[in-house]
Amino acid sequence: MARSYRDRSRELAHILDSALVRIEPLNDPTPEMIVKMVRESPGSRAKIKPCLTDMDEIDHLVIATPVWSHTIPPYTREYLSQLRNCSGKKFSVLVEMGRIGAESTIAAVREILEGNGMTFVASASTIEDDVEAKQFHETIEQFSTKILSG
Numbered sequence: 001m002a003r004s005y006r007d008r009s010r011e012l013a014h015i016l017d018s019a020l021v022r023i024e025p026l027n028d029p030t031p032e033m034i035v036k037m038v039r040e041s042p043g044s045r046a047k048i049k050p051c052l053t054d055m056d057e058i059d060h061l062v063i064a065t066p067v068w069s070h071t072i073p074p075y076t077r078e079y080l081s082q083l084r085n086c087s088g089k090k091f092s093v094l095v096e097m098g099r100i101g102a103e104s105t106i107a108a109v110r111e112i113l114e115g116n117g118m119t120f121v122a123s124a125s126t127i128e129d130d131v132e133a134k135q136f137h138e139t140i141e142q143f144s145t146k147i148l149s150g
């Protein structure tokens with residue numbers, strides 16, 4: 001799962017000729033910890049390793065995130081909360097899901113980033129089974145075109 005998700009983010013970064021910043025948990029969660037996080041604290045945040053969060057160094061932020069319980073995982077939420085110098089910057093959103101929850105997940109990202117004064121450009125979603133079957137190239141290409149023309 002994780003490898004296929006990275007594949008499609010890599011492909012997107014390659015097409016956009018952009019740097020890929022990975023959002024990584026500070027501590028690898030056990031399956032039990034994940035269940036606890038999702039069940040007890042929807043909308044919660046969890047610690048991540050230090051990474052690029054200063055939007056002064058980013059022209060157009062593309063958030064690529066899985067869907068967890070119809071919304072963003074605590075790690076993505078923490079990353080978004082750490083972003084600085086957001087005002088006036090553009091962003092786009094790519095979500096990967098098992099089956100359902102893309103729209104509410106994209107909406108969660110938009111609520112946070114538009115609240116920080118950023119401008120939404122484009123969104124897209126992929127389904128895990130399609131990504132596993134390597135059937136995601138067209139979606140990524142169409143998404144890239146929207147980002148580049150945004």
Ligand SMILES: Cc1cc2nc3c(=O)[nH]c(=O)nc-3n(C[C@H](O)[C@H](O)[C@H](O)COP(=O)(O)O)c2cc1C
Pocket residue numbers: 001002003005006034035038066067068069070071096097098099100101127128
């Ligand atoms: C805790 C948890 C909650 C999830 N909730 C949803 C969900 O609400 N809807 C959905 O379609 N998939 C859900 N999934 C499946 C993931 O979105 C899917 O496996 C995705 O491909 C994971 O990407 P990743 O391998 O990069 O983490 C969930 C997975 C986990 C681990």
